[in-house]
Amino acid sequence: MSLHTSLKTGGPADLFAIPEDTEDLRDLLSWLAQRNIPWMPIGRGYNLLVRDKGIRGAVISLENFNHINRIEGTLIKAEAGVENLSVVRFAQKIGLGGIGFISGIPGTVGGAIKMNAGAYGEGILEMTDHLTLLRDGSIRDYRMEELDYGYRHLKLQDGDIVLAATFRLLERDPQATEEEIRKDLELRRSKHNVGFPSAGSFFKNPQGQAAWRLIDAAGMRGVKVGGAQVSEVHSNFMVNSGGATAQDFMELAALVIKAVQATSGVTLEAEVRIVGEV
C-alpha cells in the first residue's frame, strides 16, 4: 500500500481491485461477500496511514469512475474517481463555481466526500446537493438532509460506497474562478510545500483552535521518530523524511498527542484515517 498512499507506508493488501463500472463493482462485491472477504474503498490515498502489515482483504479503487456532467442549471454530477481540480475546471468551463476551495486538495471526489474535505472554513459537503450511494446492494440518491456530517467527517454505514456526488454550484465568471484557483494553488505552494511526502494535516483542528499552534506550543515542531517527522515547515503535517514505517508515524502521533495534552489540556484527534493490520 506504500505505492497507493501519499505517506508511503503500509504493507500489502491481499487484493487490489479496479472495477470498470457499477456492474463490475457489484459483481466484485458479491464475489467478495460469497468468500467473506472484507474490503475498503480508496481514492488516491492522500489521507490514509496504512499500518505495516497491510490490509487483510480487498482494497477497491474507483479510479475508473471518472465521468462528470451537468445535470441541469447549476447542478453538476461527478463520479467518485474524478479529481477535485477537475470538478472545479469542469464547472469553470460552463460558467459555474463556488467550489474553488477544493482546487488544491489532492485526491478524488469519493475521498473528499467521505472526509468532508475543505479549506478556508468551507467543506465540500456544503456545496453538495445529494450523494449517490451504493448501500446494501442498492443504488439510491441521498439528500444531504438525510445524512449526518460535520467538520472533516461524513457518517456513512459500513459497506457504503460513494458512487457520485451532485454539486449545487453558483453562476460564476470563469475568470473569477481562474483567480480563485490561482490564489489557492499559490497559497498551497508557499504553505504546504513541506519537501517530503505527507497526508496534509495529520490532526483535526480542535473547535476554535489551530492544531499546528498547539503542536508548536508543545515544542514538537521537527521532532522525529525513525523516518517520521513533525514537519519543520508546517507543524500539523507529519512527513515521511525517508523510510518511515507506519509504526514510526503511530509513535510520533502518540508523542504529539501526549505533549499537547500536557501543555494545553487538549486531546488532538487524527484527521488521517488509520487502517490495516497492526
Ligand SMILES: Cc1cc2nc3c(=O)[nH]c(=O)nc-3n(C[C@H](O)[C@H](O)[C@H](O)COP(=O)(O)OP(=O)(O)OC[C@H]3O[C@@H](n4cnc5c(N)ncnc54)[C@H](O)[C@@H]3O)c2cc1C
Ligand atoms: C499536501 C496535502 C494537502 C492537503 N490539504 C488538504 C486540505 O486543505 N483540506 C482537506 O480536507 N484535506 C487535505 N488533504 C488531505 C486529503 O487530500 C483529503 O482528505 C482528500 O479528500 C483525500 O482524498 P483521496 O481520494 O486521496 O481519499 P483516500 O485518502 O484514498 O480515502 C480517504 C477516506 O475516504 C474513503 N473513501 C474513498 N473513496 C470512497 C468512496 N468512493 N466511497 C466511500 N468511501 C471512500 C476511504 O476509505 C478513506 O476512509 C491534504 C493532503 C495532502 C497530501
